[in-house]
Amino acid sequence: MHARTLEAPATVGSSEVRELLKVERLTKKYGEHTAIADISFTVHEGEFVVLIGPSGAGKSTLLRSINRMIEPTSGHVWFDGMQVDALDKKGLRELRRKIGMIFQHYNLVDRLSVIENVLHGRLGYKSILTGSLGMYQAQEKERAMELITMLGLEEHTYKRADQLSGGQKQRVGIARALIQNPRLLLGDEPIASLDPKAAKTIMDYLKSIAHTLNISMIISLHQVQVALTYADRVLAVRQGRIVYDGLPRDLSLERVRDIYGADAGDLIIDTGDRHVD
Amino acid sequence: MIGFFLILLIIVYGSQWVTAFSFIDGIASIPKALSWLVGNFYPTEKSLQKIPTILTKLVETLLLSIAAATVGAFFALFSAIFGARPTAFSKPLALFSRGLATLFRNIDVAAWSMILLFSFGQSALTGFFALFFASFGFLTRVFMETIDEVGLGAVEALRATGAGYWPIVFQAILPASQPLMISWTLFMIETNIRSAVLVGILTGSGVGFTFDLYYKNMNYNAAGLTIVFIAATILLLDRASNMIRRAIL
Numbered sequence: 001m002h003a004r005t006l007e008a009p010a011t012v013g014s015s016e017v018r019e020l021l022k023v024e025r026l027t028k029k030y031g032e033h034t035a036i037a038d039i040s041f042t043v044h045e046g047e048f049v050v051l052i053g054p055s056g057a058g059k060s061t062l063l064r065s066i067n068r069m070i071e072p073t074s075g076h077v078w079f080d081g082m083q084v085d086a087l088d089k090k091g092l093r094e095l096r097r098k099i100g101m102i103f104q105h106y107n108l109v110d111r112l113s114v115i116e117n118v119l120h121g122r123l124g125y126k127s128i129l130t131g132s133l134g135m136y137q138a139q140e141k142e143r144a145m146e147l148i149t150m151l152g153l154e155e156h157t158y159k160r161a162d163q164l165s166g167g168q169k170q171r172v173g174i175a176r177a178l179i180q181n182p183r184l185l186l187g188d189e190p191i192a193s194l195d196p197k198a199a200k201t202i203m204d205y206l207k208s209i210a211h212t213l214n215i216s217m218i219i220s221l222h223q224v225q226v227a228l229t230y231a232d233r234v235l236a237v238r239q240g241r242i243v244y245d246g247l248p249r250d251l252s253l254e255r256v257r258d259i260y261g262a263d264a265g266d267l268i269i270d271t272g273d274r275h276v277d
Numbered sequence: 278m279i280g281f282f283l284i285l286l287i288i289v290y291g292s293q294w295v296t297a298f299s300f301i302d303g304i305a306s307i308p309k310a311l312s313w314l315v316g317n318f319y320p321t322e323k324s325l326q327k328i329p330t331i332l333t334k335l336v337e338t339l340l341l342s343i344a345a346a347t348v349g350a351f352f353a354l355f356s357a358i359f360g361a362r363p364t365a366f367s368k369p370l371a372l373f374s375r376g377l378a379t380l381f382r383n384i385d386v387a388a389w390s391m392i393l394l395f396s397f398g399q400s401a402l403t404g405f406f407a408l409f410f411a412s413f414g415f416l417t418r419v420f421m422e423t424i425d426e427v428g429l430g431a432v433e434a435l436r437a438t439g440a441g442y443w444p445i446v447f448q449a450i451l452p453a454s455q456p457l458m459i460s461w462t463l464f465m466i467e468t469n470i471r472s473a474v475l476v477g478i479l480t481g482s483g484v485g486f487t488f489d490l491y492y493k494n495m496n497y498n499a500a501g502l503t504i505v506f507i508a509a510t511i512l513l514l515d516r517a518s519n520m521i522r523r524a525i526l
Contacts, residue, residue, distance in 0.1 A: 067437060069436065069437055092439075093439040094439070096437055097438065100437075100438075101434065101437040101438075103430065103433070103434060107430035107431055107433055108430075108431065108434070109448075109453050110427075111452055111453055111455075112452050112453075120434075120438065121438050122438075123438055123441075123444045123445070123448060124438040124439025124440050126440070127441075128441055128443050128444065131443065131444025131448065132444050132446070132447040132448070133447070134444075134447070134448055173434075176434070176438070180439075186437075
């Protein structure tokens with residue numbers, strides 16, 4: 001039923017797929033509470049990684065520790081030759097430009113138009129003055145139009161963001177991330193607020209972006225079936241620790257049950273045809 | 278339930294006994310007071326001659342109220358940006374900002390008038406500062422709440438793109454909160470005009486002082502006319518700001 005089996009993981013192909021992100025023993029504590037503990041993994045160029053796990057397992061914290069929207073307590077992150085945990089303010093801005101981020105609630109400025117929201121993705125490249133005044137170059141605007149067209153939003157270009165549907169808003173979010181020219185895209189439950197049809201559209205876009213633009217993805221999801229369908233690799237988190245790191249096809253029903261613990265009952269239905277036998 | 282009413286009744290009677298105030302007499306005097314009002318506060322031909330004076334003072338008060346609200350809004354904007362959760366960049370500054378707003382908000386405009394009267398004397402400046410301080414305190418508070426409400430998501434997204442602080446403020450926070458902020462500033466102007474009458478009486482400026490003067494000279498006809506003009510202005514302003522609100526929201 002799914003095209004997944006036709007695509008080998010990491011289709012970037014050639015023998016030397018470069019390592020883009022390396023996370024080493026990353027830990028984040030809030031006082032006594034440990035949000036993530038001792039997490040290590042690597043992500044290659046163009047790789048589509050899906051992060052699964054029950055709510056509160058630490059998925060959001062993990063994602064935000066990568067671009068230091070949350071400051072990790074200990075551990076290291078290397079991204080494209082930069083040691084993320086050692087970056088100063090200027091370095092951190094440079095890092096964030098190269099990492100796009102999309103959100104469950106899209107996080108657009110509702111009262112601004114689609115194209116204005118997309119151009120916001122360029123603000124990381126601006127000085128205080130040009131950024132505050134919103135001065136964009138012609139080629140940035142052209143690129144914004146290209147991305148808007150690519151994501152099928154051209155007829156909504158000048159509409160206010162609050163007039164769009166959820167799926168359209170998320171596509172604006174994706175365009176805003178892509179105009180940064182990122183090497184990596186972080187997605188924090190990007191389809192959790194969408195209906196199944198819109199969710200599929202978004203996942204299809206993300207998958208094709210990863211492979212055509214060679215942008216790596218780390219997307220957190222709570223639908224196991226979607227994760228298995230789209231992921232090149234699955235990372236599962238439970239109580240702040242990685243409990244599975246591997247190919248989706250090796251993720252057995254028992255593992256899924258382990259990951260979700262008591263909540264697994266509903267998920268068996270969720271995993272659908274793949275696990276029926 | 279019955280116990281509650283019993284307690285209320287005891288409080289009412291207790292306080293009446295202490296203050297020697299008679300509730301019944303109070304209510305009974307309302308018709309008399311009304312007939313006195315109607316009998317004295319009607320405009321006469323002679324009082325109509327005062328219209329130019331009243332209008333000049335009214336315009337002065339109106340401009341003062343608008344100035345106090347807009348200048349207050351300008352300072353409140355920065356104070357709110359430093360104090361609101363999505364945009365606060367330094368904890369001491371945020372605490373200072375919030376403390377300042379609380380202080381200015383919780384001192385009533387009448388109290389400000391009395392305090393400032395000592396420093397600036399009987400002048401329009403005293404009235405302006407009293408209204409300005411009250412506007413600043415109130416607007417800082419509501420602007421902060423506006424930013425809290427609209428800002429978190431977009432600020433997070435733009436921080437993640439590597440955008441700097443001021444571009445985020447100007448490109449996300451301000452466009453998102455602008456309509457609500459304008460709406461609150463309009464509300465502040467309306468409130469200020471109402472307070473301005475009282476402030477005017479206290480500080481001897483504007484249309485409040487005009488009213489006070491007529492009233493104390495027992496020229497009730499002119500005093501009544503002043504009130505009619507104030508009420509008409511407030512109603513007009515209310516209409517105007519509602520129209521502006523509909524246009525921007």
